[in-house]
Amino acid sequence: MDLFLQQTLDGLATGAIYASLALAVVMIYQAIDHFNFAQGEMAMFSTFIAWQLIAWGAPYWLAFVVCLVISFVGGMLIERIVFAPIHNAPVLSHIVVFIALTLIFNAFAGFIWEFTIKQFPSPFPSELPFETTLIGPHELGVVGITLVMLVLIYVFFRFTPVGLAMRAAAANPVSAALVGISVKKMLALGWGLAATVGAVAGMMIAPKVYLEPNMMLGVLLYGFAGAVVGGLTSPGGAVIGGFLMGVLENLAGTYVIGSDLKLTFALVVIVAVLLFKPAGLFGRVVVQRV
Amino acid sequence: MNNVRNHRANPADSYELFGVKLPQLRMILLLIGIALALLLPLVLANFAIFQMTQVLVYAIAVLGLNLLTGYNGQFSLGHSAFYALGAYTTAIMIDRYDIAYYWTIIPAGLICFIGGFLFGLPALRLEGLYLALATFALAVAMPQLLRYEHFEGFTGGVQGIDVFKPDSPLPMLNADQWLYYFVLFWGALLIIGAWNLVRGRTGRAMIAIRDNPIAARTMGINTALYKSVTFGVSGLYTGIAGALGAIVAEFVAPDSFTFFLSVWFLVGMVVGGLASIPAAIAGGIFILYMPNISEEVISIFFGNDPSAKALIWVAFGLFLIFTVYVVPNGLAGLVRRFVIRYATRRGD
Amino acid sequence: MKSTRLWASAAAATLVLGIGTAMAENAPGVSNSEIKIGNTNPYSGPASSYGTIGKSIGACWNKINDDGGVNGRKINWISYDDGYSPPKTKEQIRKLVERDEVAFTFQTLGTPTNSAIHQYMNKKEVPHLFVATGATKWGDPKGFPWTIGWQPNYQTVGAIFGNYIVQNHPNGKVAILNQNDDYGKDYVIGMQRAMGDKFDKLVVKRETYEVTDPTVDSQIVSLANSGADVFVNISIPKFAAQAIKKMAAINWKPVHLLNDVAASVASTYKPAGIENSIGIISVDFYKDPNDPEWKDDAETKAWNAFMDKYYPDGDKLNKMNAYGWAVCHTMKAVLEQAGNDLSRANIMKQAANLKQVHVPMLLPGMFVDTSPTDFYPLEQMQMMKFDGERNVRFGPLISAETE
Secondary structure, eight states, X not given: OHHHHHHHHHHHHHHHHHHHHHHHHHHHHXXXXXOOTTHHHHHHHHHHHHHHHHHTTOOHHHHHHHHHHHHHHHHHHIIIIIIGGGTTSOHXXXXXXXXXXXXXXXXXXXXXXXSSOBOOOOSSOSSOSSOOSSSOHHHHHHHHHHHHHHHHHHHHHHHOHHHHHHHHHHHOHHHHHHTTOOHHHHHHHHHHHXXXXXXXXXXXXXXXXXXXXXXXXXXXXXXXHHHHHHOTTOHHHHXXXXXXXXXXXXXXXXXXXXXXXHHHHHHHHHHHHHHHOTTOSSOOOOOOOO | OHHHHHHHSOGXXXXXXXXXXXXXXXXXXXXXXXXXXXXXXXXXOHHHHHHHHHHHHHHHHHHHHHHHHTTTOOOOSOHHHHHHHHHHHHHHHHHHHOOOGGGTHHHHHHHHHHHHHHHHXXXXXXXXXXXXXXXXHHHHHHHHHHHOGGGHHHHOGGGOEEOOOOOOSSTTSOHHHHHHHHHHHHHHHHHHHHHHHHHSHHHHHHHHHHHOHHHHHHTTOOHHHHHHHHHHHHHHHHHHHHHHHHHHHTEEOGGGGOHHXXXXXXXXXXXXXXXXXXXXXXXXXHHHHHHHHHHHHHHHHHTTOGGGGGGHHHHHHHHXXXXXXXXXXXXXXXXXXXXXXXXXXXXX | OHHHHHHHHHHHXXXXXXXXXXXXXXXXXXXXXXXEEEEEEOOSSTTGGGHHHHHHHHHHHHHHHHTTOBTTBEEEEEEEEOTTOHHXXXXXXXXXXXXXXXXXXXXXXXXXXXXXXXXXXXXXXXXXXXXXXXXXXXXXXXXXXXXXXXXXXXXXXXXXXXXXXXXXXXXXXXXXXXXXXXXXXXXXXXXXXXXXXXXXXXXXXXXXXXXXOSOOHHHHHHHHHTTOSEEEEEOOHHHHHHHHHHXXXXXXXXXXXXXXXXXXXXXXXXXXXXXXXXXXXXXESBOOTTSGGGTTOHHHHHHHHHHHHHOTTSOTTOTHHHHHHHHHHHHHHHHHHHTTOOOHHHHHHHHTOOOSBOOTTBOTXXXXXXXXXXXXXXXXXXXXXXXXXXXXXXXXXXXXXXX
């Protein structure tokens, strides 16, 4: 029973990592109607920027904020510089550019910061007010931050004019343009925000898994899986999906299949969920008009 | 009668480029291509022949992916898994059962057809990104399955399996040349097969499903069946590529078939161009040579500075972006554009 | 496998016959002014963290060339990226051998990648020297007379741990964490060999991880739950550090045996938390330049000076850069010993005739030693225990017999 509880809580802690990245995935999906395969590497790169600032002596929260600003601007620049010229190119061309960005960020981080693992500080206190070995303060903090981000994103898309405009621009660019929404601006803004959410995710993940250029390779699959399992149109669903992946992964690894088939398990979960609920557990079913 | 025939004729046939009618021009280029494919290995060094063989192997895999994506509109990031399945089928048959290498190609293809068909069944319900994710997961999980301890007796586990390169049965060809022609034979067979497939009833159905699935269904096309079969055929092509690749590399191991292999197939397909058969060869060339060129560019710029080696992927990535800018529809698209721009109607 | 033996013995026969006739002629790639050496390393892709070995060796040759080269010849180091993909390694190696015409290859990195070229090198009779992997199969002079390993093989380390457990904790309950690939599994095989039937009796739980896994927390929890009091940790620094941290968080305090790959103060213990790492027992064969133990050591100082001048962008915290320095000097010793007979046969012969050669950064008392029947250059290691500041070596240099 102890093992079960410990594995479940650990799963939630790892799940929070997946959930935070899944939020970034949903963010960009709402803004550009695509996955961004480079999301993980962008988040890793943002985290390295924060690490560098801290290594130069900046206090944590200053580095945190500066990193978010740089990520926001960087995300917008990527959209403006890299994607604007191929706006009308086929979807697959975009995917190739995502892949190219992944390679560039990964290799560039390796070039600048090398591959030895780096400690990244946690903003949370090192001791919990109560005695437990079940969950650490950082893990608890990550769960909290993920939930805060969820609320912010939910409110943003649901209640702010910009958020609504962004969703409209992604879902139907032509109509959106007709009602006076600047699709261009919305795209850039969406990229900026997604990069920012990714940066927060990266800074939450790094203290736990250690910072190095390949930090996000493994997290990305589970982040995508969480987003898809929960539903790409639903930030809340994505977070639940992320937590679910974390917990299921641990329990299956402990009790069912053993640790050497965990990835295969993730594959089965993804295919199974998509089979029975193609729009994800909490996603809206999009009815296509002919 | 005359009118009807004119309708059915390809309107492009009445255009000409450089004073040669398009169908004839196509034929001339095809003949030049065939002559080069047949004769080059007789004069090139063994290493270059080996590279050409690998290009063919990748081209077959890219062609398989192109049948799925280019002609049928389904995404896949999981083709490294089919490639692995084909490669392991061949390696296991040769190593464990002492079957001659040439008997292993068809079984490898068939197993991958079944594998593709079965994976295609659930994939029916998935579209676009969802399918991409499911296949992505397949590619990531495959090396783990190949390493799995309980399959070790079969797969060789983490150590992989050695495959022995066949000797040439013909005295005038060396082993590299022989292997090249062996792969070329399969490549030609599969290209002809693909050409017939996409031009026939099945191909029209595939394309109709890609362009408008709802209309296709209304017209009585069994979309479910066609989509699954396309997945199967695509798996068959990629599986045969894997089988040939195993013989060429003389070795299979889980690390040969990571997710990145799927990525290279995808990149090769897009750079070559969608829905075009010759584009697959361009894709194969790209997959093999681009990393080498990136590496050389880096060493030209940075000499023997050891740190610069880390920048190889940066160069490769920049090159990819550049390619997408210049030829958003792939090289095939570029050729098409060129023809449209410069071809003139006969007699005009 | 039958056919392996068959052609391999044929290759061995041609080698014996070949030596006499090929003696006078230098290998391709050797001129009066230079020696071309080929190499592949993963400079791109998921295994690119190992690329620093190739880079530090390249820097090492730059230094040796600046100092006048080897016997007056400069080393022309051609190192290609293979992205850790075996088919790519094959292609790059054929390019090196057939187009660039290197004299031999040296330190090609990775087990699957070297497996892909194992047959080719031996058929072509090109020396395939000091491969950068610890698999046992590289020490097979009869079957593969042109291939030789370098570092103590993974099974040796596994065996050292196995023997240690049998001697010191005969009634312990053992838990194992290993990377799910050839490296991880070879350590476990070494343990199994050393422990015999005790292995099944003592090992209560075994877990694995994939390099792509985000964390090993779940595995550690399962291992701790097994009630084990000895923990054998076969992981790379990233996961070793995660494991140490998690063990502290859940208060699991077994005897912790950590493999050499992660036995580093700077790249494992520090990120994991120094206080969490005290008492960890590990094993190694070369000096970790960041360990305060070697602060005033002349060899370490020389290495530091080298890094500053020739590989300033390299990370001094990464002990793989010291590994590169040591193996590069082993190669240099072979070439010096070969003198002016730089035929492939003689280079291979000298590589298999290193008698008690000391190369910098090996632990005191350690030597590189090979013979025509012993293709395992390094077979000794020493155990050590982390005292909160440095890894304190204890006990003699141990060698575990490898068959």
